[in-house]
Amino acid sequence: MALQDKIDQDIKAAMLAKDNTRLRGLRAIKAAILLAKTEKGPAEALTEDTEVKVLQKLAKQRRESAEIYKQQNRDDLYQIEIEELEVIESFLPKQLSREEVESAVKQLIAETGASGPKDMGKVMGLANQKLAGKADGKTISEIAKALLTEN
Known part of the structure; x- marks a missing residue:
């Protein structure tokens, strides 16, 4: 429907x-x-x-x-x-938890071979495609930035 x-x-x-x-x-x-x-x-x-x-x-x-x-x-x-x-x-797909988003972003960082903040665009492009509708873009961005600055 x-x-x-x-x-x-x-x-x-x-x-x-x-x-x-x-x-x-x-x-x-x-x-x-x-x-x-x-x-x-x-x-x-x-x-x-x-x-x-x-x-x-x-x-x-x-x-x-x-x-x-x-x-x-x-x-x-x-x-x-x-x-x-x-x-x-109530009409949106079930949102992923922060831990699930973090896990997905870690996997995407490994896939893209991102090594630092300069690769943020690559990771975000892929993350927005794969997690569209399942997570807030702001949350994805915060997690990606934190993970990329750790590396």
Whole structure:
């Protein structure tokens, strides 16, 4: 089942259940998917990879907004962002733990023969391909930088 169809069904269920929190998150996802579709063109369907990237972008936006609201002591707005983030994350693939990401990056460093910080681009390019959708780019970057500076 396509993501958009699942979102539409979940929106109907949330409306019937009067679950405004979930409904708000689902509508944000639907809007982002429709926007991505119109950017691609009406004839082209979104691939699963593109859908995951759209969801990751939404999740990142919510995390950053929540962080800003927390710094500004705006708990009301912080709570809204966190609730929407939970809904968005429920549609993302299971995220790898920090240890799993570290293990994968170590393996990629060995594969590429990277020896120091100058090889960061090689490692990140491969890591972003292999771990796309499974780990946050910022986390991958932090781990890769730490491992490459050790060498």
